[in-house]
Amino acid sequence: MSGPAVATRPEDPRVSRALADAVGRPFWTDRPEVDLGPGEPPARGQQTTDLLVVGAGFTGLWAAHLALDDDPDRDVLVVDGSGPGDGASGRNGGFCDASVTHGAPNGVARWPGEYPDLHRIGLEHLDALVDHLGRLGVDAHWAPVGELTTAAEDWQLRDLEEVAALHAELGDDVELLDGPGARARVDSPTFVGGLLRRTGVGTLDPGRLVDGLRRSLLARGGRLADHTPVTSLHRAGAAVRADGPGVSITAHQVLLATNAFRGLLAPVRRAVVPVYDHVLVTEPLGRDRLDALGWTGREGLADSANQFHYARLTPDDRLLWGGYDAIYRFGGPTGPSVERNEATERLLCAQLLDTFPQLDGVRISHTWGGPIATTTRFCLTAGTRWDRRVGWCVGYTGLGVGASRFGAATALDLLAGRRTERTELGLVRTAPVPWPPEPLRWAGISLTRRAIARADRRHGRRGPWLRLLDALGLGFDS
Ligand SMILES: Cc1cc2nc3c(=O)[nH]c(=O)nc-3n(C[C@H](O)[C@H](O)[C@H](O)COP(=O)(O)OP(=O)(O)OC[C@H]3O[C@@H](n4cnc5c(N)ncnc54)[C@H](O)[C@@H]3O)c2cc1C
Numbered sequence: 001m002s003g004p005a006v007a008t009r010p011e012d013p014r015v016s017r018a019l020a021d022a023v024g025r026p027f028w029t030d031r032p033e034v035d036l037g038p039g040e041p042p043a044r045g046q047q048t049t050d051l052l053v054v055g056a057g058f059t060g061l062w063a064a065h066l067a068l069d070d071d072p073d074r075d076v077l078v079v080d081g082s083g084p085g086d087g088a089s090g091r092n093g094g095f096c097d098a099s100v101t102h103g104a105p106n107g108v109a110r111w112p113g114e115y116p117d118l119h120r121i122g123l124e125h126l127d128a129l130v131d132h133l134g135r136l137g138v139d140a141h142w143a144p145v146g147e148l149t150t151a152a153e154d155w156q157l158r159d160l161e162e163v164a165a166l167h168a169e170l171g172d173d174v175e176l177l178d179g180p181g182a183r184a185r186v187d188s189p190t191f192v193g194g195l196l197r198r199t200g201v202g203t204l205d206p207g208r209l210v211d212g213l214r215r216s217l218l219a220r221g222g223r224l225a226d227h228t229p230v231t232s233l234h235r236a237g238a239a240v241r242a243d244g245p246g247v248s249i250t251a252h253q254v255l256l257a258t259n260a261f262r263g264l265l266a267p268v269r270r271a272v273v274p275v276y277d278h279v280l281v282t283e284p285l286g287r288d289r290l291d292a293l294g295w296t297g298r299e300g301l302a303d304s305a306n307q308f309h310y311a312r313l314t315p316d317d318r319l320l321w322g323g324y325d326a327i328y329r330f331g332g333p334t335g336p337s338v339e340r341n342e343a344t345e346r347l348l349c350a351q352l353l354d355t356f357p358q359l360d361g362v363r364i365s366h367t368w369g370g371p372i373a374t375t376t377r378f379c380l381t382a383g384t385r386w387d388r389r390v391g392w393c394v395g396y397t398g399l400g401v402g403a404s405r406f407g408a409a410t411a412l413d414l415l416a417g418r419r420t421e422r423t424e425l426g427l428v429r430t431a432p433v434p435w436p437p438e439p440l441r442w443a444g445i446s447l448t449r450r451a452i453a454r455a456d457r458r459h460g461r462r463g464p465w466l467r468l469l470d471a472l473g474l475g476f477d478s
Contacts, residue, residue: 007354008351008353009350010343010346010347010350011346012350014353017361017363018353018361018364019345019346022280022345022363022365022367023365023366024340024366025366025368026090026091027318027320027365028090028205028206028207028208028210029086029207029210030366033208034207034208034210035211036083039226039227040224040225040226041226042225042226042227042246043077043079043225043247044246045246045247046248047247048075048249048251049075049076049077049223049250050074050252050253051064051074051254052079052249052255053067053077053079053254053255053257054254054255054256054264055087055256055257055261056079056080056084056085056214057084057087057089057090057210057257057259058089058209058210058213058400058401059257059259059393059394059404059405059407060078060257061078061089061210061214061217062404062408063255063408063409064078064222065132065136065213065217065220066409068220068222070412070416072220072221076222077222077225077251078217078223078224079224080225080226080228081229081244081261082227083226084226085206085207085214087259087260087261087371088260088373089210090206090207091279091369091370092400092401093279093300094205094206094312095147095202095203095300096126096142096203096204096401096402097126097200097201097399097402098119098123098125098199098201099119099200099399099402099403100118100121100125100379100380100402100406100407100427101118101427102378102396102397102398102399104163104170105162105163105166106379107119107379108166109473110427110473114427115170116170121406121421121425122200122403123199125402126200132405136212136213136216138208138213140208140212141203141204141208142202142203143203143204143298144201145202145297145298145300146199146299146300147201147302148177148194148195148196148301148302149301149303149304150301150302151182151192151194152192152303152304153192153459154192154459155461156192156303159460161176163195164195172197172198172200173197174195174196174197174198174199175195176194177196178193179191181193181194182194184294185295185297186294186295186299187293187294187358188355188356190354190355201300203298203300204401205314209401228244228247229244230242230264231244233254233265233390235389236250238252240386240389242254253388253389254389254390254391255390255392255411255412255415256390256391257392257394257408257411258392259394259400260272260274260275260371261274261371265385265390267434268394270434270435271375271394271431271432272374272375272394272395273328273373273445274328274332274333274371274372275371276327276328276339276369276371276372277325277327277398278327278341278348278368278369279320279321279322279368280320280322280345280348280352280364280366281319281321281365281366281367282362282363282365283318283363285313285317285319289359289362290317292359293319293356293358293359298312299312302323305456306452306455307325307326308323308324309321309324310322311355318365319352319356321348321351322348323348324344324347324351325341325344326372328442328445328446330442331438331442339368340368341369345367372397372398373394373400374395374397375395376433376474377432377433378397379395379396379427380393380394380396380410381393381431382394382410382411382414383431384414384415388416388417391415393407406422410423414428433473433474447465448466451465452466
């Protein structure tokens, strides 16, 4: 399952056949049960609101709900340049992890003293998220199925042993599996072992989550405006003015939930880079193929190469397969022009067929890409400016499905000037090292990507560049 073992070439006719009918849209928002409809009308002219939320992904939608929980009389307006879920929130794998630090190893490496608290807070937060969905009546098909991280080479097994020991020390339910043990859970000839984590991780349906949060927000009086890009922010006395084409919104406070998209304030712009990650979804697999996979536990699946894949079954028994390439383009463009990448889609398809040869002949129904907001610490960053008139939480890297609600709550705490357990965390009190400006940014990321691919080819051995970044606590990941 790791990168180098592509026996099926991307130019193989089997890859062309598999991809022949694929549509280039995110599967999650392309189903009758997720009806985002024509959307809400854009905001136009002069507007006022108590709280303006910019971005209608998970962070923005959760922030609006949490703000209304705090004060139901508050006017909350959520605007999006496109529509709810058109960013990463409608395009992800739907792994929902308790971690707010992009995994325990990353969290422990950066905040060793604080990590037991971060771990507990993450687990408590996941419970709160599930409970909140229940109160809102949102059925996002949350399934606490756990995660199986597989190894395809011996060096990856050694890494998994370390990760297992860390989770065990934190009190998580983890189990190391040998080759037959891993293959008994999901059958792939590439698996030589695995780590099953049952605590604090499962899958959900991102399309249903975004649609459910959107509907329940409207039902409780929150306002949404689609196709309303904000292009600039200005201080306006004790308020903030947010301007966009044909609209000017004066708000008491503004919460930026723009994640990988170009930040509206310099500290946000410098904190994240948009890295494009690509995903394939198959047609529904049918009984025979499901039996051949043997994936009865429906665990989320990830491999442990540096360039890694993730895979899961969808509620209607398709296989979702994504990851591996993490593409940063010079200047960090976002949007439709960079959401498709035929070379990456073909490579992913070849790797899927190598990992699961029993899927030979399967058709891919959907392919898409989405922006991952990567920070130099690989996890969220929150802050405020202008005397707490503007706040933000962005940069979840590849693990924001669960953490985005935590980020929304943190940004609201900061805007309110509340001291909470969240705001006292080093994770929140300090900011990641900013990305350098272009062209250094592009050069550094390109060098790092090549070094990561090289490490995978050399049985995980990290070269001098990666070792330097490790020593500085910096890096690049999806
Ligand atoms: C392919 C892929 C797979 C992933 N898989 C997983 C996974 O399995 N598990 C996991 O935990 N995480 C995963 N992630 C990450 C996760 O999806 C994100 O961290 C999470 O969705 C972030 O939510 P958000 O609301 O902060 O950002 P987004 O969902 O990106 O929302 C930001 C919104 O802001 C809007 N916007 C931006 N700028 C402006 C502006 N100036 N004016 C108006 N609107 C603006 C955008 O249109 C967008 O809708 C994945 C991401 C991708 C791309």
